[in-house]
Every structure is written in structure tokens, then in C-alpha cells.
Amino acid sequence: SESAIVGTAVGYGMAGGRVIVELMYADFIGCAGDEIFNQLSKWQSMSAGILKMPVVVRVSVGSKYGAQHSQDWTALTAHIPGLKVVFPATPYDAKGLMCTALNGTDPVIFFESQRIYDKGEQFHEGGVPTDSYELAIGEPDIKVAGSDVTILSIGAVLYRALEAAKILKEKYNLTAEVIDARSLVPFNYEKVVESVKKTGRIIIVGDACERNSIMRDMASNITEMCFDYLDGPPVVVGSRNWITPAYELEKHFFPQPSWILDAIHEKILPLPGHVTTANFTNLEKIERAKKGI
Secondary structure, three states: OHHHHHHHHHHHHHOOOOEEEEEEEHHHHHHHHHHHHHHHOOHHHHOOOOOOOOEEEEEEEOOOOOOOOOOOOHHHHHOOOOOEEEOOOOHHHHHHHHHHHHHOOOOEEEEEEHHHOOOOOOOOOOOOOOOOOOOOOOOOEEEEOOOOEEEEEEHHHHHHHHHHHHHHHHHHOOOEEEEEOOEEEOOOOHHHHHHHHHHOOEEEEEEEEOOOOHHHHHHHHHHHHHOOOOOOOOEEEEEOOOOOOOHHHHHHOOOOHHHHHHHHHHHHOOOOOOOOOOOOOHHHHHHHHHHOO
16 A cells, blocks of 8 residues: 555656555655655756656654554665655654745655654744744754754754763763754755864764664764864764664663663763663674674
């Protein structure tokens, strides 16, 4: 059914229509793989711009639904040329990016997280405007300013990053600059580079499995762009490289605020008196890589 849904949207877009597709779960991207990766993404280029593809594909990253309905597949879609990919984490950003996607002519994969459907607007004064407004796709947003470490978050993990930043300030007198990526393709690194110039340290967090994730790609780019400004390597905190477990075990699988603190402590900035609960040492990474987990 997902193949038929996206295939119909592609045809309607080619005929001049404008479409919002809702696939319910990101996991179902695989069911419409050819339509998304080879049709939706390609026709504008193959027609030399004669054909437009104003199609928005909404997909949600599930919560508490286990192995087949809780996966973050941002890396898969970000890897495909021709697709724009966004992942807002606040109501204000979600509406602004959706309006931009709807008013454009490019195919957009619009990730959402079911974990934060109950979150109200916390950052934009006055809440979400009733009138239409646009936010530029590709521009990250600084949610909290800081000077000691940069935390770049992707998707729902923003709120856990904010909690970690609060602990850093209250317990260790360190201020974290929390940047919400909001978009993955395109992505403007200018704010991130300026932040790293100030802090000298960066940790990148998201709910996707860490291996070959968009966080890893960002870490590689930031290393190249900010090598002269870094006091330590960019650190990635993602989910375990394994199959999503039952809901009761999710806190052991998805990044937690304590994981962020542990990674900072063990990899880039020792925190006085901090006792780790997760192992981010190089030895542990080697052992996990040996086992493919």
C-alpha cells in the first residue's frame, strides 16, 4: 500500500499537483523504496527542471512500538540526492518548515517523532502563530546559548539535550550551547562552526542507531571544518547499534541525558566527581564494533 500511495503522489506531482503523503511510520519507507529513492527524488533532474515534484512525505519515528515501528531512518533518506530532509522538534519549527515545504517545488521527507507529540511550544514567545509563516529549510536554530560545549541535537532528543545542559550548569557550572538541527538536507554548518569556535567541543546526539548515522556524517564534516578550533574530537551519541527493544527497555537503548554527560566526561571534558552509567571509552567502542552492536 505504501508503494501505491507514494507512486500515486509522484504521478500527481508530475501532472502538476501538490501532495502531502502520510506513511505513518518511518519504517514503512522501505515498502516504498523505489518510489521514494528512484522516482520521487529523480524526476526533476531527469526532466531538466521541466517537471516539478512538490510532494511532502510525512513519516513518524515511533515510540514504544518495538522493532518494526520505532526506527529513525534519516540517514537512508539523507543519502539520496534529490530529496530534502527535515526533522523539527518543536511545534513552531514544525509548522514553519511544513509551510516552506508545501510552498516549494522539491520533494521533502518530513520526519516527526511520536515521542514529542505532547510537547507544547517552549521557545517561541506567544506560541505558534495562527497565520502562515515559513522557516528556511537547512537552517539550524540555537535553542540555548552557552560557551563551554556545543550540543547539536537531531529530532526528539532535543529535550534530553536540554536536560543534560541544565545538569551541566547546575552541577558543574558549565554552559552548553544547544543547537537544534531542524533540517538534515540541506544543512548550513555556519552556526555550528561559529559555536565550535567559541566552545572548542561538540557532541552530536540523535535517536538513530549510531553506526553510519547522519550524526556520524556531521561529525566527519565538523572535524574537517573545525579542526583548528577543536579541543577534542566530535563525539556522537546515538541509539545502540541493534534492533529496537520492547518499550520497557527503551531507556537502555535510546540516548538519555546521563549518556550525554557520560560521553562529555569520558571523551572531551572530565566532569569533577561524575560517575558514569554508560561506557563511552574507546575500548568499549572497539568491543562493540567487533560484535556488530
